[in-house]
Amino acid sequence: MAKLGIQEEPRMIRTSKKAKKSTKVYKLAEVEVRREYQRQINTMIIDLENRDSDYDLEQMWGCYKGILHKAAESVCGTVTTGGRKKKTHWWNKKAQEAVKKKKDAWKKYHQLGTYRSI
Numbered sequence: 001m002a003k004l005g006i007q008e009e010p011r012m013i014r015t016s017k018k019a020k021k022s023t024k025v026y027k028l029a030e031v032e033v034r035r036e037y038q039r040q041i042n043t044m045i046i047d048l049e050n051r052d053s054d055y056d057l058e059q060m061w062g063c064y065k066g067i068l069h070k071a072a073e074s075v076c077g078t079v080t081t082g083g084r085k086k087k088t089h090w091w092n093k094k095a096q097e098a099v100k101k102k103k104d105a106w107k108k109y110h111q112l113g114t115y116r117s118i
Contacts, residue, residue: 019083023069027076040071 027033044067055063 019080021078021080023072023078024076025072028072033075037071037075040075041067044071 028037045064048063048067
């Protein structure tokens with residue numbers, strides 16, 4: 001008896017996109033927001049310099065980068081983009097009820113075999 005080697009076609013796998021948190025840096029164009037951002041950066045840098053620690057270059061860069069990100073997030077705010085669920089602008093309770101009613105009628109039609117009984 002011979003075995004046939006049948007290869008299946010590769011299936012498409014859905015990958016879910018993870019939601020991304022982005023900082024609203026466009027708000028820095030406003031004068032008051034920019035001043036608050038600069039004020040927070042200055043206070044955080046002063047706090048960092050007052051600490052007694054021996055950082056190498058990479059650690060210092062990480063600290064400054066963290067300060068910039070924290071200040072931007074607190075002053076400008078963040079927005080979540082991407083994500084798994086896509087929503088339509090017209091979907092609401094009324095549309096959901098209509099679809100449920102249609103599905104129930106379709107199930108009933110298949111069970112009874114005639115549309116007159118619906």
